[in-house]
Amino acid sequence: MNSANGAAVVVGVDGSEPALRAVRLAAAEAARRRRPLRVVHGFIWPLLRVPVEPVTDAPPGGGLRHQAEDLVARAVAEAEAAEPGIRVTGEIIDGEASAVLLGETPTAALVVLGDRGLGGFGALVIGSVAVQVATYADCPVLVARGEEHADGPVVVGVDGSPASRAAVEFAAEQAALRGAALHAVHAYRHPHSDGPGDMQPLVYQESKLHDEEDQVLAQSLAGIEERHPGLPVTREVVRERPVAALTAASRRALLVVVGGRGLGELAGLLLGSVSHGVLHHSACPVAVVRTPE
Known part of the structure; x- marks a missing residue:
């Protein structure tokens, strides 16, 4: 596992409520470990050749790229509110979510993600991204599910x-x-x-x-x-x-x-x-x- 000085806790976000729970969990981990927190969003649309910028004459703030920037900004704000004082950065990386997060694992201290995200099949108890990242990651993977029982081991x-x-x-x-x-x-x-x-x-x-x-x-x-x-x-x-x-x-x-x-x-x-x-x-x-x- 990567314990190099400066290695960040990385959290994957997609705008879903499970991802925001993961952000709060990741912020707590970063604070305990005295490490920076890195918020990452895998932006798949360019790979699918979908236009991501606002169309002509669209209102300000339109376009898929802006939506991605907004969800990352909200996640960064959530982390800063949960654990004031930690250093938080956010980044949008072009690519499918699992591939983007796996690309982070060789240099991360820990990767945190929600148990399910947007676009998951309703019948799945845990999302495919969580399973894929846990299967192939080069660092420990923490999946936010259930609740932390405060007095438990x-x-x-x-x-x-x-x-x-x-x-x-x-x-x-x-x-x-x-x-x-x-x-x-x-x-x-x-x-x-x-x-x-x-x-x-x-x-x-x-x-x-x-x-x-x-x-x-x-x-x-x-x-x-x-x-x-x-x-x-x-x-x-x-x-x-x-x-x-x-x-x-x-x-x-x-x-x-x-x-x-x-x-x-x-x-x-x-x-x-x-x-x-x-x-x-x-x-x-x-x-x-x-x-x-």
């Missing part, structure tokens, strides 16, 4: 994979920044797998299995309390489907953090089934943390 899903270890570190940083506890959830249905294709025993003892799964969680949390002194850390090992367990935890959480892919995912999935499921069902904001391929 930062919840992180753990399965022992490199992706979940990166998620644990990001979640610990978030909890420390927010003055919240870290709650690590390890959900299992079968004995722990070290990789795709591992053979599972046909018979196993439940108490022994629980102890082994608890050890997986302990190993994933190793060193967190030393790196984040004073951070309250709680653990939960539950025999449940991971999406169901994390969705339940989200109902009292400030934030849920998941890795981009974990153990047991289908090889062709760039965004794992667990992270995808949590994005669709969480009752609070979700951060997806990918590891380099």
Whole structure:
């Protein structure tokens, strides 16, 4: 993840209410991290060869380009009102929203976006832009959905994979920044797998299995309390489907953090089934943390 000095928190806007919620969430993140906030709008119309300037004799302020400038200006004002004192800039970039935001991720500290935007299909629980950016981003992606439960912990899903270890570190940083506890959830249905294709025993003892799964969680949390002194850390090992367990935890959480892919995912999935499921069902904001391929 990009932690270079000066790296901005980037938020994508399209004029929708979910995007404005994302702006407020992004402003809070920028303030906590003491980073600038960059408001970005992907302006697709020039690519479609649609005229974007006002037509002759049109009233002042007409044209698609002006509308885009206006929505970015409103988003910048929203951020400045939400977190006075942060440095906010706005930019319109020609291109489709997902491509524009993905182009920001190599140099961003974090990308924030709404769970749905304008032009999404009504039946979709989460927009295609959010899924695409979370799938391919080179930095953590924070999706504004549900509500932050003020007294709740930062919840992180753990399965022992490199992706979940990166998620644990990001979640610990978030909890420390927010003055919240870290709650690590390890959900299992079968004995722990070290990789795709591992053979599972046909018979196993439940108490022994629980102890082994608890050890997986302990190993994933190793060193967190030393790196984040004073951070309250709680653990939960539950025999449940991971999406169901994390969705339940989200109902009292400030934030849920998941890795981009974990153990047991289908090889062709760039965004794992667990992270995808949590994005669709969480009752609070979700951060997806990918590891380099």
